[in-house]
Amino acid sequence: NKIANSLRGKFGEESRNWRNGLSFEPYTPEFNKGRKQQVLERDNHTCQNPNCKMVNPNRFHIHHIDYNKKNNIQENLITLCHSCHMKTNGNRKYFTEFYNNLMNERMIQNAL
Numbered sequence: 001n002k003i004a005n006s007l008r009g010k011f012g013e014e015s016r017n018w019r020n021g022l023s024f025e026p027y028t029p030e031f032n033k034g035r036k037q038q039v040l041e042r043d044n045h046t047c048q049n050p051n052c053k054m055v056n057p058n059r060f061h062i063h064h065i066d067y068n069k070k071n072n073i074q075e076n077l078i079t080l081c082h083s084c085h086m087k088t089n090g091n092r093k094y095f096t097e098f099y100n101n102l103m104n105e106r107m108i109q110n111a112l
Contacts, residue, residue, distance in 0.1 A: 030072040036062045043079035048102065057081035065099040067092055075103055 039062050047057055059082040066076055078099055080088070088095040 025069050027069050028072060031062075031069065035072060035077070039074065039077045040079055042074070046079065047081035047084055048078050048099075049080055049084040050102070052081060052084050054081045054083050057083070061085040063088060063099070065103065066096055075107070078103065 040060060045060065047054060047060070060079050061082060063078050063080045063085050064071060064076055065078055068076070
């Protein structure tokens with residue numbers, strides 16, 4: 001009962017992170033193994049969070065920076081370890097800005 005009571009209001013429509021079921025939308029066909037592999041290779045199979053504390057992570061996710069599952073352009077996708085990806089579920093506004101800035105810096109460096 002203690003566990004059930006502590007979790008009450010943290011999932012679904014009662015959660016402060018509820019986005020009208022947005023997380024339940026399906027991914028588009030463009031977000032496939034090939035696209036994920038491209039992003040992994042671009043990011044050198046490395047978590048792109050500069051604050052990552054994981055040592056030799058063995059599980060990577062491809063994160064949609066703007067949280068839009070339909071936006072599968074390279075600039076909106078970034079490789080994160082499992083731990084860093086789970087942290088993005090909290091403050092979406094912060095992480096959208098954080099990873100957008102990171103990708104913008106990368107594009108500027110690549111242009112030089």
